[in-house]
Amino acid sequence: EVQLVESGGGLVKPGRSLRLSCAASGFTFDNFWMSWVRQAPGKGLEWVGRIKSKTDGETTDYAAPVKGRFTISRDDSKNTLYLQLNSLKTEDTAVYYCTTDLLDYWGQGSLVTVSS
């Protein structure tokens, strides 16, 4: 059974940083491209970015609102996906979901609240 479990969310002040983790199991993680999607409270879904597999160069792509501030990385030895959130803004407050790149499997999400 595919499982994606996010962790690392919490309350952080504007301008600060946070790192989210996503532990994957039930599939061959290193073969898969992975993505992050977020959802602000009471709002719709927003694609954040994705990382290709190591075989495909481990390259990344990001949505415009987070480009240059967020970084996606992976550790295939730990079956773990990461999202580094820097220079956080209040508008980054959201539940962050880890997904397979085809968006067929989703974690339960991790809430990040950016507030002073």
Next chain:
Amino acid sequence: QTVVTQEPSLTVSPGGTVTLTCASSTGAVTSGYHPNWFQQKPGQAPRALIYSTSNKHSWTPARFSGSLLGGKAALTLSGVQPEDEAEYYCLLYYGAARVFGGGTKLTVL
């Protein structure tokens, strides 16, 4: 900035049929945009329903179908069940980027 537009809300009677649509600000939606559809119920993570226009996941109920209709992507629910009441999101691919629609709140009444 690319905008993907869905109906904000729709209402359907149990047993009825309803079609949700997904439009792109760049023009007609084609299969090259790989339309995806997702269902989200309150307090839950989204669940994938349809990928690449009309392909169903193994868990997608048969009453859900995807298509292209009049330059838009479409999700049709036939024989709607009370448990289909939810928010539905479409997603379009723009090269490496993906953009979600704003969502359609489907009420079964």
